[in-house]
Amino acid sequence: MDAPHHRKIELQSPADLTYLLSNIRTSAHQKLDTAFPPSAAPKDKEDALRAKVEQLVQEYINATFSLALPSLSINGIDGPTAYPSLSPTDRPNTSTEVTDDDGNYELHDPRLAEKLRTLYMQHEQETTRVAEMRRDAPGAAARAFMERLKGEMRAEKEADLDARMMDGDEEILDCMGALERRDDVERTWGRGVDGLKGLEGVTGVVAKLERAGRAAEVVEGM
Structure with a gap:
């Protein structure tokens, strides 16, 4: 089972680490001065007990920082593998800035560090979103184009079908009109044929009338 992951202690610059180490050593030195006042030390002779205690305290501080280094990050980068080398008598700058050869550094501000971390997270999220858009946008655009093209083709097909149906209706109407005209014809x-059939006896009637007329003329001449 993997060990739980803990968030690293964030520092802005190596000067912050130097400041912390120097501050702790100065505080330890002040405690030693309180417990072993220099005025109580034998004249022209080193206080052996104080020297031994100071040695143990410095070893403890060094061991503590050595163990803490893997849990530090400086400006988003893993901390150094070794802590800054300072003599036990070094004192931190008591002003609001720590000065080194490269310039001035403000003290570590947790709020600014948190804000910077948030900005880094937002930058990573936006970068991820842009990458996803670059990956997905072409496919989405192609699918949208195909859907639109299919819709246009479907609309054209329906319009063509409607036009054909209208043309078919006109042809049907034309055929129906032709059938009606045929029925009239x-x-x-039929009426003409029936009329002609009715005229079949006209010739005989005319002949009879002619014969009757001649007979009447003959009778009148007698």
């Missing part, structure tokens, strides 16, 4: 033809 057939009825007229």
Whole structure:
């Protein structure tokens, strides 16, 4: 089972680490001065007990920082593998800035560090979103284009079908009109045929009338 991941202690610059180490050593030195006042030390002779305690305290501080280094990050980068080398008598700058050869550094501000971390997270999220858009946008655009093209083709097909249906209706109406005209012609033809059939006896009637007329002329001449 993996060990739980803990968030690293964030520092802005190596000067912050130097400041912390120097501050702790100065504080330890002040405690030693309180417990072993220099005025109580033998004249022209080193206080052996104080020297031994100071050595143990410095070793403890060094060991503590050595163990803490893997849990530090400086400006988003893993901390150094070794802590800054300072003599036990070094004192930190008591002003609001720590000065080194490269310039001035403000003290570590947790709020600014948190804000910077938030900005880094937002930058990573935006970078991820842009990468996803670059990956997905072409496919989405192609799918949208195909859907639009299919819709236009479907609309054109429906419009063409409607036009054909309208043309078919007109053809049907034309055929129906032609059938109606044919029926009229057939009825007229039938009436004509019937009329001709009715005239079949006209010739005989005319002949009879002619014969009757001649007979009447003969009778009148007698």
